[in-house]
Amino acid sequence: MxxxxxxxxxxxxxxxxxxxxxxxxxxxxxxxxxxxxxxxxxxxxxxxxxxxFRDKDDLLAAIAEDGFLRLAAEIRRASALGEDPPMRLRLAGIAYVAFGFDHPAEFDVMFSVVPDRALYPAAKAAADEAFRSLLALTEELKRGGGLTGHAPDVAARIAWAHVHGLAVLAIHRQLAFQNRQDLLDFAGQSTLALLAGLAK
Amino acid sequence: MxxxxxxxxxxxxxxxxxxxxxxxxxxxxxxxxxxxxxxxxxxxxxxxxxxxFRDKDDLLAAIAEDGFLRLAAEIRRASALGEDPPMRLRLAGIAYVAFGFDHPAEFDVMFSVVPDRALYPAAKAAADEAFRSLLALTEELKRGGGLTGHAPDVAARIAWAHVHGLAVLAIHRQLAFQNRQDLLDFAGQSTLALLAGLAK
DNA sequence: CTCAGATGTTGTCACTGTCAACATCAGTGT
DNA sequence: ACACTGATGTTGACAGTGACAACATCTGAG
The missing domain is CATH 1.10.10.60 (Homeodomain-like)
Structure with missing residues (x-):
């Protein structure tokens, strides 16, 4: 041709x-x-x-799946740069927020558009993998003594909610940051405070 | 008739x-x-x-406005029951999560559906009022000595993001809670950890 | 080299958001 | 008492949408 x-x-x-x-x-x-x-x-x-794609939702689910896989990869990449467990968890959190900021469209689809994740096993599996990347870090934190009073899975959910809220609000411009770096600095401060609280 | x-x-x-x-x-x-x-x-x-309503978005904005006003009222009502500043802030946070759980439809509209809040001044004003309810509590916390190393408005945004993430993930069933009380207990734990971190 | 399954197209349907033109009503000024 | 004006509601239309059925074209396994 x-x-x-x-x-x-x-x-x-x-x-x-x-x-x-x-x-x-x-x-x-x-x-x-x-x-x-x-x-x-x-x-x-x-x-x-x-x-x-079976229908429109199926297309959205495929986008979500792709997003979760890349998010999980990003978390692992960023956290590997940390020198101790608390730092690795913090870097993972900052990476999470950065991912939301850098890919707001994917992020929106990943968390709010897909109606029922159970109907889309591939998307669910990808989401679970992203969560496990985080969980591995809180387990490591526990072993290192940086986590008292909470089970690792509880701490993982707390940390997840924390950075997720930051990402969501930043995406929808509720937090009035001037630029990406301001947001990431804020995420750094914020996760530091949370880690201090989780350490006891 | x-x-x-x-x-x-x-x-x-x-x-x-x-x-x-x-x-x-x-x-x-x-x-x-x-x-x-x-x-x-x-x-x-x-x-x-x-x-x-001018169009569909205008209807959504009206729903969002209504939701923010009720959220602000709920935050004030709940926080008034606390006996000291940290407790008041915690109760506000739990109330925030409870509001999201109890009114997921409104919550979704409030934060993700309305395209550009600037176009809907009434909704924006209501959202600002809700945020101010939270800010008043971190200012009080600062005066009471329960907040070191962060300005009250920074702490308010950290706290907001924290409970917002919890609410969003709970609404979209990412956190696998069995019931409302489990979620609110979790919010209680989680805000406690954050407060400890903010206190230093 | 065939032919079955995968991939892409045309045509259609019910439904949606929105507009323009029109109908009905409620309350105010006299 | 009453007319009339603005607020409220209706009818009819149009282009755009998601989805289905029937059909066309291609590709690769045997």
Whole structure:
């Protein structure tokens, strides 16, 4: 085929659809996402997406899954740079907030758009993996003596809620930060305070 | 008019529309909200809502405003029961989480559905009032010596993010609580740890 | 080299948000 | 007492949407 003619098959539609979806959500929020517009951007007919996703929610679940996998990777990457357990947990928390700030569209989809995660096992599994990355760090903290009075899984949920709230509020501009660095500095302070409290 | 005939004017449409909207969101999430279905439930034609709300977002903003006002009231009510500043702040935090758990539909709308709060001054004012209720408590905490190393407004934002994350994750069933009381107990533990950290 | 399954298209349907034009009512000024 | 004006509600229309069914095209396993 020459450069002008389009092949009947796209070749990489599924990925292209996810990419286009993220663009749309970034531009107009979750409400700005339209299967037909997604198809248009991928240069494909308005029902082509149904060959790759059962319905709109299924597409959102795929985006969420992808997001969780990348979040988990990001947490592990960042925490590995820390020199002791408290520092590793803090770096993980800051990475979480940074991920939310850097990928607000994915983040929104990951936590609020998908209706019932139980219906989307792949997305659920990815979310669980992200949580386990955090849990591993509180378990390590416990062993290192930096955690008294709380079980590691309790501490993991506390820490998760903490950074999650920060990320959500920052994304929706409730916290009036000027820039990314201000937010991350704030996350650093905030997680430090929480760690002090968890240590006793 | 007798009981069967409908008057031409509804009499209390605005309120009825908000009530019906909340029912719909509770049942089917924000995506389940449809202006036409709302109108149907209020027993009114499909364009009647436009006499009370500029468009769908305007209706959502009204729901958000109402929610923030009730949240602020709830925070003040609960915190007034505490005997010292740390306890008052803790009770406020628990009340925040309880509000999210008890009114998940409103909560969702308040924080994620309204696209740009700046366009809806009434909703923004209500949100600011809720935040000020929290800020008053951290200022009091500072005066009482329960807050070192952070300015009251920083502490207020940290506390807000903390309980907000808890509420959001609980609403979306990420935290696997069996019931309301488990969640509130958890919020109690969690805010205690944070307060300890903020005290130094 | 065939042909079955995977991938993409056309056409259609019920439903949605919104607008314009019109109908009815409630209350105020005289 | 009463007319009239603004507030409230209705009818009808339009373009855009998610989803389905029927059909077209391609690809690779045997």
């Amino acid at each position: 020459d450069a002008e003619s389009k092949p009947y098959h796209h070749g990489n539609l599924r990925t292209a659809l996810i990419t286009a979806s993220l663009e749309l959500i970034r531009a107009g929020g979750p409400a700005g996402l339209t299967l037909r517009e997604v198809a248009r951007r991928a240069g494909v007919s308005h029902t082509a997406p149904y060959r790759h | 007798d009981a069967e005939s409908k008057p031409y004017h509804h009499g209390n449409l605005r309120t009825a529309l908000i009530t019906a909207s909340l029912e719909l969101i509770r049942a089917g999430g924000p995506a389940g909200l449809t202006l036409r279905e709302v109108a149907r439930r209020a027993g009114v034609s499909h364009t009647a809502p436009y006499r009370h």
